[in-house]
Amino acid sequence: MWWLIAVGAFGIFGVLTSFVEMGMFAVGAAAAAAAAGFGGNFLIQCIVFALVSIALLVFVRPIVVRHNNSPGSRTGIDALKGTSAVVLERVDENGGRIKLAGEVWSARSLDATAVFEPGSRVDVADIVGATAVVM
Template sequence: MWWLIAAVGLGIPLVVTAMPEFGMFAVGAVAGAVTAGLGGGTVLQVLVFVAVSVALIAVVRPIANRHRGQSPQLASGIDALKGKSATVLERVDGGVGGRIKLAGEVWSARALDAGQVYEPGQQVDVVEIEGATAVVI
C-alpha cells in the first residue's frame, strides 16, 4: 500500500512540474508495489524500485532529450512556402519587383539577384518571404 501512495505522491510533481523523472520514479514505486503483492521482502521491494527507476532514467531520459532538441517536421505559415515553385504573372526583377502565383494566391515578388529578370509564365522558386514579398530565384 505504501508503494502505491509513493507512486501517487511522485505523480503529483510530475503533473505540476512536467519533469518526466518523477514519472519514472512513480513507475519504480508501482514495480515495488507489484513485488510486495507477489510476496517479496522489503529489501527486494527497494531493490526493484531502485533498479526500475534507474533503468528508466538511463534509457528514457536520453531519448527524451534527443527528441526535445528536434524541430517540428511540419512547416506551416510562411515557412511552408519556402522552396515552393511559383508562376510569374507580372515581370519580376530585383528592383521594382512584380507578381507571382504561389500556392493559389497572388504575391508580390522580387528577384534575389538584382540583375535577374523573370518574364510572365516562367517558373521560379521561392527562397524566402520578407513581409508580403516573396524573394525568388
C-alpha cells in the first residue's frame, strides 16, 4: 500500500514541477508495489525500487534530455536565429528594418560593408537586444 502512495506522490510532484525524474521514481515505486504483490519482503521491494529507478535514470533520462534540448525545441530569440527575413527599409551597418516572423524588427548588417535593399531576403545571424543582425 505504501508503494502505491509513493507512486501517487512521485507522480503528482513530477507533474507539478516538470521533473521527468519523478516519473521514473514513480515507475520504480510501481515495480516495488508489484514485488510486494508477489510476496517479496521489504528488502526485495527496496532493491526492486532502486534497480528500476536507477535503470530508468541511466538509460531513459539521457534520451529525454537529448530530445528536450534538440534544435527543434528552441524558443524565443534562439528560434529566430538562422531564419530568413525580408528587408523593408535599406539595411546597412547603421540600421534598417526587416520583417521577421511576421513582425517588423530593427536590423543592422553583420558585415560593415554589406548593404541590403528593400525586397531582398536576408538571414538572421544573431539578435542583440531588439535588433536583428543579418547577413
